[in-house]
Amino acid sequence: MNVIKFENEEQIGVAAGYYMCGQVLQKPDSVLGLATGSTPVKAYKHMIELYNQKAVDFSKVTTFNLDEYVNLDVRDRNSYHTFMYENLFDHINIPDRNINFLDGNAPDLEEECRAYERRIKRAGGIDIQLLGIGSNGHIAFNEPADSFQRWSHVVELKESTIKDNSRFFDNIEEVPTRAVTMGIGSIMQAKKILIIALGEHKAKAIKQLIDGNVTPSCPASVLQFHTDVTLMLDKGAASLI
Numbered sequence: 001m002n003v004i005k006f007e008n009e010e011q012i013g014v015a016a017g018y019y020m021c022g023q024v025l026q027k028p029d030s031v032l033g034l035a036t037g038s039t040p041v042k043a044y045k046h047m048i049e050l051y052n053q054k055a056v057d058f059s060k061v062t063t064f065n066l067d068e069y070v071n072l073d074v075r076d077r078n079s080y081h082t083f084m085y086e087n088l089f090d091h092i093n094i095p096d097r098n099i100n101f102l103d104g105n106a107p108d109l110e111e112e113c114r115a116y117e118r119r120i121k122r123a124g125g126i127d128i129q130l131l132g133i134g135s136n137g138h139i140a141f142n143e144p145a146d147s148f149q150r151w152s153h154v155v156e157l158k159e160s161t162i163k164d165n166s167r168f169f170d171n172i173e174e175v176p177t178r179a180v181t182m183g184i185g186s187i188m189q190a191k192k193i194l195i196i197a198l199g200e201h202k203a204k205a206i207k208q209l210i211d212g213n214v215t216p217s218c219p220a221s222v223l224q225f226h227t228d229v230t231l232m233l234d235k236g237a238a239s240l241i
Contacts, residue, residue: 001210001223001224001229001230001231002229002230002231003210003231003233003238003241004230004231004232004233005233005234005235005238006232006233006234006235007234007235008234008235009042009198009234010042012042012043012196012198012232012233012234013041013042013043013045013046014042014046015232016040016042016043016046016130016194016196016232017042017043017044017045017046017047017049017050018046018050019128019194019230019232020032020043020047020128020130020194021047021050021055021056023127023128023192024056024057024058024061025056027127028057028060028061029060029061029062030060030061030062030127030128031061031062031063031064031120031123031124031125031126031127032061032062032063032064032126032127032128032130033063033064033065033066033126033128033129033130033182033187033190034063034064034065034066034084034088034130035065035066035130035131035132035140036065036066036067036080036083036084037132037165038198039132039196039197039198040087040130040132040196041087043130043196044087044088045087047088047092048088048091048092051091051092051093052091057093058092058093058094059093059094059095060098061094061098062098062099062100062123063094063098063099063100064100064116064119064120064123064126064182065080065081065084065100065101065102066129066131066140066141066181066182066187067080067102067140067141067179067180067181067182068080068081068101068102068103068104068179068180069104069176069178069179070104070105070109070154070176070178070179070180071104071105071176071178072104072105072176073105074101074105078168078169078174079104080101081101084099084101100116100119100120100123102116102152102180102181102182103180104176104179104180109154109180110153110154112180113151113152113153113154113180114151114152116152116182117151117152117186120186125189125190125191126189126190126191127190127191127192128190128191128192128193128194129187129190129192129193129194130194130196131187131193131194131195131196131220132195132196132197133195133197133202133205133206133209133220134160134161134164134205135160135164135201135202135204135205136158136160136161136205136218137205137208137209137217137218137219137220137221138158138161138219138220139184139187139195139219139220139223140181140182140187141155141157141161141179141180141181142155142181142182142183142184142187142219143155143156143157143158143161143219144158144216144217144218144219145216145217145219146216147216148183148184148185148216148219148222149183149184149185150183150184150185150186151182151183151185151186152180152181152182152183152186153180153181153183154178154179154180155178155179155180155181156177156178157175157176157177157178157179162175162177184219184222188222188223188225188226191228192228192229192230193223193226193228193229193230194229194230194232195209195220195223195229195230195231195232196232196233197231197232197233197234197237198233198234198236198237199234199236199237200236200237200239201236202236202237203236203237203238203239203240203241204240205218205220206231206233206237206238206240206241207240207241208220208221209221209223209224209231210224210231210241211241
């Protein structure tokens with residue numbers, strides 16, 4: 001693993017933005033795996049800045065998002081669909097037809113998950129997957145469990161994850177309790193993985209990811225088996241390593 005420590009979130013945003021755009025410059029028709037939440041916002045901001053400077057072209061890029069809430073309208077301000085358009089897609093030249101989300105409102109969620117895997121495969125696989133990490137070690141919505149979930153699936157969210165995400169809602173009761181998410185196998189098939197972690201509350205999970213036992217009780221620990229992982233950490237997240 002390539003572990004890079006930074007002074008603050010701003011520095012990480014610039015570095016992560018360059019890293020993601022560097023992939024596109026190297027391969028203009030790259031397939032990008034994207035994440036939501038507060039962690040990647042600065043990276044997306046810098047990707048937009050590089051686009052506005054005409055340093056990068058996203059017109060041939062394809063994207064797949066990690067996850068989406070179940071039974072939340074895509075127009076809801078807290079849907080990951082809305083998040084991605086507000087924080088990235090509305091500001092760059094990626095065609096709508098190249099943007100892929102899991103549909104949390106699909107009539108058959110299991111079939112939706114199977115279809116998503118087929119779409120990833122048809123696109124040639126993900127070139128670089130951007131990840132955050134939960135304080136309990138979850139990646140995407142792969143929660144601590146007794147076994148690793150291999151492919152995209154429906155998940156019941158843990159109380160800790162619901163609590164973490166409640167800051168985006170008016171109250172905790174509004175937070176959906178289920179989601180659809182890429183599985184561990186889906187993530188592990190990405191050619192490269194970039195993880196951003198911010199804050200001391202992520203430090204324990206980062207330590208487990210880097211040198212703990214590989215166990216589904218900390219889903220991120222499986223990334224020890226991936227051949228190309230880069231971690232970008234602020235001081236707090238790196239405090240235990």
